[in-house]
Amino acid sequence: MKFVSIFTRGLVLFASIALGAQAFAQSDPLPSWNDGPAKQAIITFVKQTTDPKGPNFVPPEARIATFDQDGTLWTEHPIYSQVMYSLDRVPALVKAKPELANVEPFKTVMTGNREAIAKLPMGDLVKILAATLTGMSVEEFQSQAQKWITTATDPRFHRLYTDLTYQPMQELMKYLRANGYKTFIVTGGGQDFVRAYAERVYGIPPDQVVGTAGATSFGYDKDGKPVLTKVPKLLLDDDHAGKPEGIHLMIGQRPHAAFGNSVGDQQMLEYTKAGDGARLAMLVLHDDAKREYAYGPAQGLPDTKVGTFTQALYDEAKNQGWVVISMKDDWKHIFSWEQ
């Protein structure tokens, strides 16, 4: 009897702890974030802007949050995923147009010599992007991109690129949506490329993806069926000043919260913070070489051309009340598969 009683009490105690932990987990919308100023800034912002009696209340139709993608929602090193995509497409392109095999920069890409490929000048990279991202129907492109994104893996973790999304940012987007925010991606990357997986991976539908966008041309195929073909004409260069301009073009409202990680996000954050009331601007600082990558050159981190975070941007953030997220200190987990 005594034993049973202790056993029962033990069970009850265990159940209480388990339920308590569950209740706590449910009440914490950001479990992958360590307690600290970054997590606190998010929670304070959401509480302030959703409290109908508070001075900073934002009506649901104005709750807009914008997220850069590369380096903010997923890993961008050693090189942007979309560049890997375009390089991977070159063999299929050369097969379809054999005359390209002896033409640079396609010739170099076909050698598979990584060092030589890495040294290609920007002009050559643009040629590769234009050749692999245009010339097909929008459906053909979507099908090609979807096939790649569900099979290609990154060179360090040997995982699907979509496995390299940041768990804390996924939680943040869900938390904002649960509080009536409409979440948009605002990326320097290709709009159509990101649309190929954004709904599945981030829960963000195609019309809420703003990115660097090329034109399409409406016409009819040989059977008279209407077709939209991707053409090499730039409509929106969605980086730096192009981000707030793209936000106006595609969203039409100033965001109340914006998230980025590099100099390309500076103007988006400035534009966001220039609005009235409570506005949240955050920058992810890659300072965790062990779990992901470390680059700046802000705060003495190694310099980089991919996702540059200058000291000037860091200082502006500190002076303007933006919040810098330290991947090392603020994120308990970076990737979902770490746990």
Next chain:
Amino acid sequence: MKFVSIFTRGLVLFASIALGAQAFAQSDPLPSWNDGPAKQAIITFVKQTTDPKGPNFVPPEARIATFDQDGTLWTEHPIYSQVMYSLDRVPALVKAKPELANVEPFKTVMTGNREAIAKLPMGDLVKILAATLTGMSVEEFQSQAQKWITTATDPRFHRLYTDLTYQPMQELMKYLRANGYKTFIVTGGGQDFVRAYAERVYGIPPDQVVGTAGATSFGYDKDGKPVLTKVPKLLLDDDHAGKPEGIHLMIGQRPHAAFGNSVGDQQMLEYTKAGDGARLAMLVLHDDAKREYAYGPAQGLPDTKVGTFTQALYDEAKNQGWVVISMKDDWKHIFSWEQ
């Protein structure tokens, strides 16, 4: 006792009729539509695409419906509302820049001579549009447009332009949204102009308004505050082939339903119908001079330059299984204030 009984029975009978009528009203999502092929086509389409067991089921994330505005959602005769807006802005423009008072076409507009204004060539109209729709911040423009749209009235009904939205189309948009469709405006009119009232008038948020769009330029005002200025550079000519192109740019998915009323909507409807499964394409025919306007020149209606509906478009609609809505026959009420 007998009297009470009859009275009670009468009450019960009355209550039954009243409740029955109410139940009927609730079950009819399109009360301003007369029974007929147009109404039936809408209801069949919604039932087919939302039946999870049917062959034409469309998952909620793919339920996209696009609506032209001028002549499809509201009255476009005698001239597009936005043209009236721009003409009405000319005095304020000349006050700010007095040197324009003696320059054509502003000089003619300032005379107030309607006949002379109506005769201005297209090039002059474009000058007036550029001068009145650019040069200010996006917030200043929105404020100017909102002020006008809540005060200006049309020349025939002497009502606010927003009172001239079509009640049957308002019901249709609500019905589609109640069935999981995301509704977008895809207009040849100015995107920023329509955004100034679309949420209030149609329940359509700014990011779901696709229209002819000019560029903005990001910069800083004299106090160093970030500002987006509207500049006279065309990014998207959202008419004819520009409609499916604009749909791809801003929405990123082919619509399952599209609604228009003129040759400018032809390509949008072709693109919509070219998709798999059940697709709904409808054209509003203005054949009711008494309650609104009558113009074509399809079906022998008077010709017009504003919202042209050619016989060729009418024939294509009939051949391709699009549905032509007769305002006269299909709409019980056109405007909410008729009732």
